[in-house]
Amino acid sequence: xxxxxxxxxxxxxxxxxxxxxxxxxxxxxxxxxxxxxxxxxxxxxxxxxxxxxxxxxxxxxxxxxxxxxxxxxxxxxxxxxxxxxxxxxxxxxxxxxxxxxxxxxxxxxxxxxxxxxxxxxxxxxxxxxxxxxxxxxxxxxxxxxxxxxxxxxxxxxxxxxxxxxxxxxxxxxxxxxxxxxxxxxxxxxxxxxxxxxxxxxxxxxxxxxxxxxxxxxxxxxxxxxxxxxxxxxxxxxxxxxxxxxxxxxxxxxxxxxxxxxxxxxxxxxxxxxxxxxxxxxxxxxxxxxxxxxxxxxxxxxxxxxxxxxxxxxxxxxxxxxxxxxxxxxxxxxxxxxxxxxxxxxxxxxxxxxxxxxxxxxxxxxxxxxxxxxxxxxxxxxxxxxxxxxxxxxxxxxxxxxx
Numbered sequence: 001x002x003x004x005x006x007x008x009x010x011x012x013x014x015x016x017x018x019x020x021x022x023x024x025x026x027x028x029x030x031x032x033x034x035x036x037x038x039x040x041x042x043x044x045x046x047x048x049x050x051x052x053x054x055x056x057x058x059x060x061x062x063x064x065x066x067x068x069x070x071x072x073x074x075x076x077x078x079x080x081x082x083x084x085x086x087x088x089x090x091x092x093x094x095x096x097x098x099x100x101x102x103x104x105x106x107x108x109x110x111x112x113x114x115x116x117x118x119x120x121x122x123x124x125x126x127x128x129x130x131x132x133x134x135x136x137x138x139x140x141x142x143x144x145x146x147x148x149x150x151x152x153x154x155x156x157x158x159x160x161x162x163x164x165x166x167x168x169x170x171x172x173x174x175x176x177x178x179x180x181x182x183x184x185x186x187x188x189x190x191x192x193x194x195x196x197x198x199x200x201x202x203x204x205x206x207x208x209x210x211x212x213x214x215x216x217x218x219x220x221x222x223x224x225x226x227x228x229x230x231x232x233x234x235x236x237x238x239x240x241x242x243x244x245x246x247x248x249x250x251x252x253x254x255x256x257x258x259x260x261x262x263x264x265x266x267x268x269x270x271x272x273x274x275x276x277x278x279x280x281x282x283x284x285x286x287x288x289x290x291x292x293x294x295x296x297x298x299x300x301x302x303x304x305x306x307x308x309x310x311x312x313x314x315x316x317x318x319x320x321x322x323x324x325x326x327x328x329x330x331x332x333x334x335x336x337x338x339x340x341x342x343x344x345x346x347x348x349x350x351x352x353x354x355x356x357x358x359x360x361x362x363x364x365x366x367x368x369x370x371x372x373x374x375x376x377x378x379x380x381x382x383x384x385x386x387x388x389x390x391x392x393x394x395x396x397x398x399x400x401x402x
């Protein structure tokens with residue numbers, strides 16, 4: 001008999017058994033039969049299955065191992081295909097969830113809300129994460145200000161904004177998030193019916209964010225961390241923080257497992273967070289046959305952004321710019337005034353973010369040994385600050401009824 005889960009927490013994983021096993025433990029410690037944990041393991045060895053053997057009789061855990069080399073995207077597709085819950089949330093294998101998540105999912109179901117975008121207020125750096133830049137690296141939990149403010153978002157419009165800024169900085173936009181977000185599984189099925197898959201492109205998180213933002217009917221944002229974002233020394237977040245996410249396109253790990261891939265002609269052919277994001281966002285639009293939206297893509301914005309951040313690839317960037325300009329009869333010279341303006345705005349944004357970060361990172365604690373203790377510490381902090389589930393639900397009710 002199939003279990004009727006309200007929420008499936010889906011975790012694609014590869015070669016990070018220590019972190020993944022702790023994450024599974026943390027979620028299963030939430031004693032709620034409505035939460036399912038789905039593990040899609042593509043590790044080189046079966047070590048994780050050995051660590052999880054004690055949960056073999058737990059019907060809340062679904063574990064699948066896929067041998068051999070497959071792409072990030074294929075691992076995500078396999079993971080979501082096994083979810084049984086009415087709603088789905090993807091997290092990384094070094095992340096965690098809060099028990100309050102089930103109350104929010106119940107609220108979403110009751111109010112016919114397709115997707116919830118929680119706040120990213122809690123970040124946990126595992127011991128020896130190598131991403132803290134001068135801070136003590138013994139397990140560091142950072143909690144930003146939590147307001148529980150809620151609002152209804154227009155994700156379609158946010159996709160247009162994303163394109164106008166060259167496919168960059170999508171996490172700052174009010175788009176649907178499946179990675180550290182909550183989405184009705186029916187919406188994911190709609191995407192699969194249209195495209196033949198859940199995920200495409202090279203970056204699963206931005207691809208599905210764009211695809212879902214063009215699919216869902218109702219998205220609500222809540223400034224409350226229903227998940228904990230984890231960073232370990234084997235994570236992509238750590239690679240970004242330490243500058244390891246840059247190089248020749250053929251060296252990008254995202255291509256592993258892809259037999260062939262059509263890189264967008266709008267994106268310079270080198271490996272970086274910026275170029276992978278832009279290409280994957282455009283791939284989602286193409287796969288959903290929303291080609292009319294591409295006219296909003298600010299090719300010049302992306303070009304200047306890449307020149308400023310990755311001058312070592314200027315020849316590659318200019319080659320892409322010239323090639324596209326020749327084919328589409330657009331200006332072949334980047335306006336110097338626009339370049340200067342973009343540079344000033346970029347510097348201003350960086351300074352503003354640092355100021356906001358310093359103001360909002362108002363609580364942190366060291367010596368947190370794993371994600372289980374990180375959640376326990378966060379729960380205690382919520383009690384101290386007087387933020388409880390009823391406060392959050394009242395905020396959600398007020399925005400849906402306004």
